[in-house]
Amino acid sequence: LPGIKSLKQNHRKRIFSAKFKWHVINYYQTHAESFAQVAAKFDLLPSQISIWRQAFIKYGYDALKPHRKGRSPKVKKQTKKQKQKLVEKKEIDQLREELARTKQELYNTKMDRDILKKSLALFGPSKPGKKRK
Incomplete structure (x- = not known):
């Protein structure tokens, strides 16, 4: 008898x-x-059928698929060596960025200098003193 069960x-x-x-x-x-x-026929609780039905109506068939419950697992703890390697990598990355910025500044300064040299060659040195009107 399913009822007694x-x-x-x-x-x-x-x-x-x-x-x-x-x-x-x-x-x-x-x-x-x-x-x-229906619950007695399938050996379930009536509330469970109701919950499944509401989820199916609201979210579709995907809501009926089993899914993980509870907290997600903790992130693995890092050892001291791993932490040190991460710190070293961060430092190396920071130094590389600083080097790239410095190279860019040097390039910009050289370009400015070259422009000034060419303008001097074309227009001559500016002489303080008389100005033409």
Whole structure:
């Protein structure tokens, strides 16, 4: 008898496939039976069928698929050597960036100097003193 079986307490956690959940929801919607009757037939709790049905209506079939519960696992703790390597890598990256900035500044300064040299060659040195009107 499925009715007596449903009154027994299950002490282990059962995992249901999305296909099974969909089958239960489909059975409930196509037959004129209550949640309690369908739950007894499939050896489930009526509230569980209701939860599955609401999730299916709201989010679709993907909501019925099993998913991980609880906290995500902690990030692995790093050893002192790994931390030191990370610090060294960060320092090296900072030094490389600083070197690149310095090279860019030097290049810009050289370009400015070359422009000034060429302008001096073309226009001559500027003489302080008389100005033409």
